Amino acid sequence: SDIHWTYKEGALDQMHWATKYPACGGKKQSPIDIQRRNVRFNQNMLQLELTGYDAQKGNFRMINNGHTVQIDLPPSMKITKGLPGQFTAVQMHLHWGGLDLEESGAEHTIDGSRYMAELHVVHYNSDKYKSFSEAKDKSDGLAVLAFVYDYGHFENTYYSDFISNLEKIKYAGQSMNISSIDVLSMLSENLSHFFRYEGSLTTPPCFESIIWTVFDTPITLSHNQIRKLESTLMDVDNKTLWNDYRIAQPLNDRVVESSFM
Numbered sequence: 001s002d003i004h005w006t007y008k009e010g011a012l013d014q015m016h017w018a019t020k021y022p023a024c025g026g027k028k029q030s031p032i033d034i035q036r037r038n039v040r041f042n043q044n045m046l047q048l049e050l051t052g053y054d055a056q057k058g059n060f061r062m063i064n065n066g067h068t069v070q071i072d073l074p075p076s077m078k079i080t081k082g083l084p085g086q087f088t089a090v091q092m093h094l095h096w097g098g099l100d101l102e103e104s105g106a107e108h109t110i111d112g113s114r115y116m117a118e119l120h121v122v123h124y125n126s127d128k129y130k131s132f133s134e135a136k137d138k139s140d141g142l143a144v145l146a147f148v149y150d151y152g153h154f155e156n157t158y159y160s161d162f163i164s165n166l167e168k169i170k171y172a173g174q175s176m177n178i179s180s181i182d183v184l185s186m187l188s189e190n191l192s193h194f195f196r197y198e199g200s201l202t203t204p205p206c207f208e209s210i211i212w213t214v215f216d217t218p219i220t221l222s223h224n225q226i227r228k229l230e231s232t233l234m235d236v237d238n239k240t241l242w243n244d245y246r247i248a249q250p251l252n253d254r255v256v257e258s259s260f261m
């Protein structure tokens with residue numbers, strides 16, 4: 001069938017993903033609720049080394065794919081230390097909530113509370129696999145860096161271009177090229193405090209292939225910036241694209257580790 005998956009509406013909403021995508025019913029799914037009192041501090045956990053994350057010039061595609069806004073990243077961006085092997089960046093995208101309902105839209109929750117939005121920087125294991133598509137369904141295939149967003153008092157000027165570009169890719173399928181990107185500046189300031197666990201893609205087909213690193217320090221955006229993120233893009237049905245997050249999945253027998261006490 002060509003019924004399209006959705007978050008909340010229609011026949012294939014998130015409660016029913018597993019009927020078409022069996023992995024979505026697995027035991028190591030994402031996102032999860034991170035419970036601080038249950039995480040295990042791992043003092044041997046290595047800090048991440050991010051190479052090529054600073055300002056890059058080139059031609060990068062920014063696309064409204066109907067589920068999110070995605071920026072394709074250059075292969076010169078890599079995680080060179082801190083994970084089992086080298087992981088090469090592929091793309092980054094966001095998940096957010098809804099303006100009307102004032103609903104928050106991060107995917108990972110922390111002690112049950114949900115931040116406004118969440119950034120995912122997706123990488124594949126380039127030591128073992130030739131491409132993202134080869135890696136995406138392998139248990140050691142992918143690594144995602146996740147950052148939550150919170151309200152701040154000031155405009156985050158590292159997001160100004162990104163936010164104003166949303167207008168230009170309003171409709172599902174639209175894309176544009178951007179000529180520079182500075183991902184490092186778009187992350188949180190504290191990269192040393194994070195949680196780590198093994199999980200899955202948070203969208204169908206939900207492959208259990210991701211080493212998740214969820215940072216503790218939120219990135220802040222102004223109210224205006226968050227409002228624009230929540231209200232500018234349209235989905236495939238030409239409705240406002242919002243609340244594109246999956247609810248927390250059972251932890252089952254997994255343990256979440258932390259890099260800090």
Ligand code: 1SD
Pocket residue numbers: 093120122136144200201202203
């Ligand atoms: O939602 C994304 C999806 O768009 C795609 O990027 C996938 C990687 O193939 O990853 C998921 S997520 O788990 O990074 N949300």
Ligand code: ZN
Pocket residue numbers: 093094095120202
């Ligand atoms: Zn995502």
